[in-house]
Amino acid sequence: MKIRIGFIGCGGIASAHMERLSRLEDVEFVGMCDIEKEKAEKSAQRYGGKVYNEFEKMLDEVEMDACYICVPPFAHKGQEEICIEKGIHFFVEKPVHLDLGKAEEIAKRVKDKGLITGVGYVLRYFDVVQEAREIIAKEQIVFARGRYYGGVPGEGKNKWLITKAMSGGQLVEQTTHIVNMMQYFLGDIEEVYGYKIEGINNKIYPGYDVEDASSIIMKFKNGYIGNLTSTWLWSGFNSGVEVVGKGIVIDYQGNTLTVDRGNKRTISVSSLDPMLEEEKAFIKAVKTGNPSYLKSDYLDGFKTLAVTLKAHETMEKGVPVRI
Ligand SMILES: NC(=O)c1ccc[n+]([C@@H]2O[C@H](COP(=O)([O-])OP(=O)(O)OC[C@H]3O[C@@H](n4cnc5c(N)ncnc54)[C@H](O)[C@@H]3O)[C@@H](O)[C@H]2O)c1
Numbered sequence: 001m002k003i004r005i006g007f008i009g010c011g012g013i014a015s016a017h018m019e020r021l022s023r024l025e026d027v028e029f030v031g032m033c034d035i036e037k038e039k040a041e042k043s044a045q046r047y048g049g050k051v052y053n054e055f056e057k058m059l060d061e062v063e064m065d066a067c068y069i070c071v072p073p074f075a076h077k078g079q080e081e082i083c084i085e086k087g088i089h090f091f092v093e094k095p096v097h098l099d100l101g102k103a104e105e106i107a108k109r110v111k112d113k114g115l116i117t118g119v120g121y122v123l124r125y126f127d128v129v130q131e132a133r134e135i136i137a138k139e140q141i142v143f144a145r146g147r148y149y150g151g152v153p154g155e156g157k158n159k160w161l162i163t164k165a166m167s168g169g170q171l172v173e174q175t176t177h178i179v180n181m182m183q184y185f186l187g188d189i190e191e192v193y194g195y196k197i198e199g200i201n202n203k204i205y206p207g208y209d210v211e212d213a214s215s216i217i218m219k220f221k222n223g224y225i226g227n228l229t230s231t232w233l234w235s236g237f238n239s240g241v242e243v244v245g246k247g248i249v250i251d252y253q254g255n256t257l258t259v260d261r262g263n264k265r266t267i268s269v270s271s272l273d274p275m276l277e278e279e280k281a282f283i284k285a286v287k288t289g290n291p292s293y294l295k296s297d298y299l300d301g302f303k304t305l306a307v308t309l310k311a312h313e314t315m316e317k318g319v320p321v322r323i
Helices: 012-021 037-047 055-061 079-086 100-113 127-138 176-186 274-288 298-317
Strands: 003-008 027-033 050-052 066-069 089-092 117-119 141-151 189-197 213-220 225-231 233-245 248-253 256-260 265-269
Touching: 003 012, 003 055, 003 274, 012 027, 012 037, 012 274, 027 037, 027 055, 037 050, 050 055, 055 079, 066 079, 066 274, 079 089, 079 100, 089 274, 100 298, 117 274, 117 298, 127 176, 127 233, 127 248, 127 256, 127 265, 141 176, 176 189, 176 225, 176 233, 176 298, 189 298, 213 298
Parallel strands: 003 027, 003 066, 027 050, 066 089, 089 117, 141 225
Antiparallel strands: 141 233, 189 213, 213 225, 233 248, 248 256, 256 265
16 A cells, blocks of 8 residues: 655755655655645656645645645644645654744644654754663763754755744754754653844855744753754864763764763664655554654644744743743
8 A cells, every 4th residue: 555645845954854755665656735836836747746836725625644734843833734734744854833822732632633743953863862862861961962053054045944934043943953862862841931042144055034043941841951062153063062971072973973981882874764764664664553663743843943942032032931
C-alpha cells in the first residue's frame, strides 16, 4: 500500500523532504500546493501530484493519507485545522505556529482525533542524540547549556525571517531546534527568564526588527537548571547542547557527541542522514497507525513553541514567566 502525500508549501525545506520521500518505495505524491504556483508546478513535474495555489482547494479535492505543511511561521492559516477535520495525518515544519493559543487548540484536537503528527525537529533522528539520551538517563545531571550562533540567514534577503511578526525572531525560528533538544535531553521546562540585545543588525539589514542576541535562564520541571544563548551577529555557525552532571560533560553538536569524564573522553560521529530517518519514521507511523516511531509530534512542537514565546514575554516584562 502506497501512502498518498500532499504538500502545502513547495519551498526550500519542502524540496528537501520531497527528495528523500521520493526514495521511499511506499510513497506517492498526489498534490503540490504553493501560493507561488510555479513552485508547485516545478515540484509536480519532478515528483508528481496535482498542482494547486490554494491549500483549501487541494485538501478539498485530493484524497490523501498525509500532508506535509512546509510554510513559514506566519503562514499557518488553517492548514492543520482542515487536516484535522478531514482526518488527514500531517507533518509540519518547526516552529509549529506563531499563535500559542491556536497551537494549543491544534494539539488538543490532534489528540482527540488520534491523528499521527510529525514535527521537523530533525536533529532528534541522529543516532548520537539517542546515544546521548541513554547516557544522560544513567548519570546524575545538574544543568544544560544551549547555544545557537550564526549569521543573519540569507544575508537578510529572506524578509520574513528578519520580521518579528512573520518569523518570531531567531529564538522562535531557529534556536527552537536547541530548545527542543534541551527538552529532549532533560524534559519539560517550567519557567524562563531572559534578556535580549537589539539595535545592531537593524542598521545593516533594511526591515530587520528581531533580536540580535538573547540569553535565557530556564528551570526544568524535574529540578534541572539551564541556560541558552543565541545570536545572529556571528559570521560562522555553531550550535549545540552541553549537559553537565557529576563527573561528566556530554556535549552534543550537529552529528557529533563528545562525552568527557575528566580522565576519559570519547567522541561519536554519526554518518546517517537524520532527515531520511525522519521521513521513514513518519511514513511508517502513518502506515501502521503507530506513533511511537516518531521522535517529535505536534504536542512536543507546541511545548517548544511555548518556551520560545514565553521567553520573549519575559524579555518584554523583565520578570520570570512560567510556561
Ligand atoms: N527542520 C529544519 O531543519 C528546517 C530547515 C529549514 C526550514 N525549516 C522550516 O520550514 C518552514 C519553511 O521554510 P523554508 O525555508 O522552506 O521557506 P521558503 O520560503 O523556502 O518556502 C516556504 C514556501 O511556502 C509557501 N507558502 C507560504 N504561504 C503559503 C500558503 N498559505 N499556502 C501554500 N504555500 C505557502 C511560499 O510561497 C514558499 O514557497 C519554516 O517554518 C522553517 O523554519 C525547517
